[in-house]
Amino acid sequence: MPRHILFGLIFLALISLVGVSYYYDLQKRIHELVRPGAEPAPYLAIPPAVSPSAPLRKVKLFFPSSRPDNLLEVEERDIRSSELPSEEAKQIIAELISGSRERRLPALPSETGLRELFVTAQGLAVVDLTQEASSRHPGGLSMELASIYSVVNSLTQNVAKISRVQILIEGAEAETLAGHIDLSHPFSEDLSMTVLGGTAKASASP
Amino acid sequence: MLIKVLGFTLCLALWLAAVPADSGQFLIFHKQDRKALPKVSIGPQTYLPVIDLLQFLDLPYSESASVGFVQITSGRNRLRLAKDDLQVIANDRKIALSAPVLIVKNQWVVPLDFLSKALNRTLDEKIAIAASGNAAVVGGPDFTEFSAKVADKGKVLRLQATRPVSAEVRQTGSRVVLAFGNTPVEFVGSDGLQTAEWIRSIALEQSESTNQLVIELANNVRTAKISHLPSQNAYTMEAVLQESTEAKPEASTEPGRPATEPWKWRHITVDAGHGGPDRGVAIKDNTFEKDIALAIARKLRWALETRLGVTVVLSRAGDQALSLDDRIAAANLARSNLFISIHTGNLGNATVADSFAYSARWVVDESSAAEVGTTRSLFVPWWQAQRKSLAWSERLAECVQVEMNRALNGGQSLAFRRSPIKLLSALAMPAVLVEIGNARVPDFQVKVQSEAFQNLVAATVAAAVEKFRPLHERP
Numbered sequence: 278m279p280r281h282i283l284f285g286l287i288f289l290a291l292i293s294l295v296g297v298s299y300y301y302d303l304q305k306r307i308h309e310l311v312r313p314g315a316e317p318a319p320y321l322a323i324p325p326a327v328s329p330s331a332p333l334r335k336v337k338l339f340f341p342s343s344r345p346d347n348l349l350e351v352e353e354r355d356i357r358s359s360e361l362p363s364e365e366a367k368q369i370i371a372e373l374i375s376g377s378r379e380r381r382l383p384a385l386p387s388e389t390g391l392r393e394l395f396v397t398a399q400g401l402a403v404v405d406l407t408q409e410a411s412s413r414h415p416g417g418l419s420m421e422l423a424s425i426y427s428v429v430n431s432l433t434q435n436v437a438k439i440s441r442v443q444i445l446i447e448g449a450e451a452e453t454l455a456g457h458i459d460l461s462h463p464f465s466e467d468l469s470m471t472v473l474g475g476t477a478k479a480s481a482s483p
Numbered sequence: 484m485l486i487k488v489l490g491f492t493l494c495l496a497l498w499l500a501a502v503p504a505d506s507g508q509f510l511i512f513h514k515q516d517r518k519a520l521p522k523v524s525i526g527p528q529t530y531l532p533v534i535d536l537l538q539f540l541d542l543p544y545s546e547s548a549s550v551g552f553v554q555i556t557s558g559r560n561r562l563r564l565a566k567d568d569l570q571v572i573a574n575d576r577k578i579a580l581s582a583p584v585l586i587v588k589n590q591w592v593v594p595l596d597f598l599s600k601a602l603n604r605t606l607d608e609k610i611a612i613a614a615s616g617n618a619a620v621v622g623g624p625d626f627t628e629f630s631a632k633v634a635d636k637g638k639v640l641r642l643q644a645t646r647p648v649s650a651e652v653r654q655t656g657s658r659v660v661l662a663f664g665n666t667p668v669e670f671v672g673s674d675g676l677q678t679a680e681w682i683r684s685i686a687l688e689q690s691e692s693t694n695q696l697v698i699e700l701a702n703n704v705r706t707a708k709i710s711h712l713p714s715q716n717a718y719t720m721e722a723v724l725q726e727s728t729e730a731k732p733e734a735s736t737e738p739g740r741p742a743t744e745p746w747k748w749r750h751i752t753v754d755a756g757h758g759g760p761d762r763g764v765a766i767k768d769n770t771f772e773k774d775i776a777l778a779i780a781r782k783l784r785w786a787l788e789t790r791l792g793v794t795v796v797l798s799r800a801g802d803q804a805l806s807l808d809d810r811i812a813a814a815n816l817a818r819s820n821l822f823i824s825i826h827t828g829n830l831g832n833a834t835v836a837d838s839f840a841y842s843a844r845w846v847v848d849e850s851s852a853a854e855v856g857t858t859r860s861l862f863v864p865w866w867q868a869q870r871k872s873l874a875w876s877e878r879l880a881e882c883v884q885v886e887m888n889r890a891l892n893g894g895q896s897l898a899f900r901r902s903p904i905k906l907l908s909a910l911a912m913p914a915v916l917v918e919i920g921n922a923r924v925p926d927f928q929v930k931v932q933s934e935a936f937q938n939l940v941a942a943t944v945a946a947a948v949e950k951f952r953p954l955h956e957r958p
Contacts, residue, residue: 341831343831343832344832382831415764415765415829415831416763416764416765416772416829417764417826417827417828417829417830417831417918417922418826418828418841418902418904418916418918419828419829419830419831419918420829420830420831422902423831452806452807452808452905453807453905456756456757456761456763456807457826457902457904457905457906457916458902458903458904458905459846459903459904459905459908460905461866461905462846464846464903465846467846
């Protein structure tokens, strides 16, 4: 083979090698730009702004009971106190997501994250959960009701400034959490679910 | 300007012509049974809901609204209907109908001549259609035609039938009824009725519950002598007038009939919970709440139709995603008299598998909403449409709970539950959600998949609805 043709072929091979590697590199970079890498979502997207030296205070968390009547049961935890109701509320939700320490049922799926939580001047707490709260929910009307009132009661019972709770999923009003209970309106505290007495309490007049 | 007005009028007329309207019923006689199908008028055409017809005739079919076909099988014969197509295919032969096959309000509808042109060639049984266009006989005897003739200078009414027939004759006040049971009859007309002043009217009343010829007599008729002439296939009637020709005031009231017609159920929606990617509770292996709910809903539909003789519609017929708003809109638009949603439970505890009935409840704005339920408020926000039916829903939930306690909850006396359920709160009719058992209980996971248990659930809920019906139908 003449030498100039050999050089030409080697040059072409090099060019195509550089071209192919550039193409793959470009594709990778576009991929990264379009879909940022999924990081495991922490319970709190924005950690509560509390001082680690702030005094601890006891709170009563509501978890679904594992007993047959499926009511809510109270479990005590410690959180760091704060002057801002939203910061205390964030810690309460994080504790709820982390689950019961006394073998009660999960209030929310463990994969759930809290995207944002704020409290309005009128006492409405807006709790914005990630979609796992809905997509990983085990389903069933009773479990759904228990999940909702675990959140609602845990907030209204422990943070004086919160009187009603609106649950959002991924920043938007959701129809339901698992197909039954209306999430389009805020919920007020309902302690009837924690009162013992079988089914009679569930059919008490609204 | 004139052109615009004309154009607008034309558009309005076309739109009005295209809006489906409910226009009476079409009665089908089959074997020892009969069923009234609602007739739908679209423009000049009259349509019938074909799936209801096939189910009544027990004809196997498969359908897909999304692909747009219905296939009917009868022995070796096949009939294929395509959406918006004027032609149907019977065993590879094309048959043209007078109007295209349509899907209206999620229902397959066919023009009336589908019966005589297409179904007649597919079925082994003969189909006879009444001249009135309001009834048909499938397989059975042909229609017995009745004609009325007044003879003997207006004194005698003769009802002549085209074939031997026997009727149960009843007389209540000024109303004479010839009831024919399940024999298909047709009234073809009368002659000389104007010469008989003692007869006010003759009419054929046909529905799922009645099949009778009704002769209304004038007020001055004390009684009517009715004779059956079996050899001549005829009935004759002669009036015995009151001595005084003046009508007595009390004769104008008809003791056999209530002053106002009772209000009747005509439509029930059965909703299978979840569907499509929303699988509901995982029950076992690849079985989910959506599958079980659909299987029970189908059985409940049959149980209700059989027991009550009312049209029952499923909110979803297959495994499709359906939003809660779509379910609500469909039931409200169809003006359903009742709504039952089927779900399976998940109590988070693996020992009890009790079933519960739920009615709606609101968690907020109680003070402002309290007035909605009263008669003073004219308008109800759509998401609170249930408020006006809530008292009935609670009675229905109680009926369902009592029956479930007996048949499914081992005789316990559990109360029904109230819950802020999105689906129920916007329904404008008595509505309950039924949650069956507990998916965490291993025994229940097996049991709920069995046909026998699903039939038991359907029969239990249907029995409750049957008990609720007389309470609700006479408000």
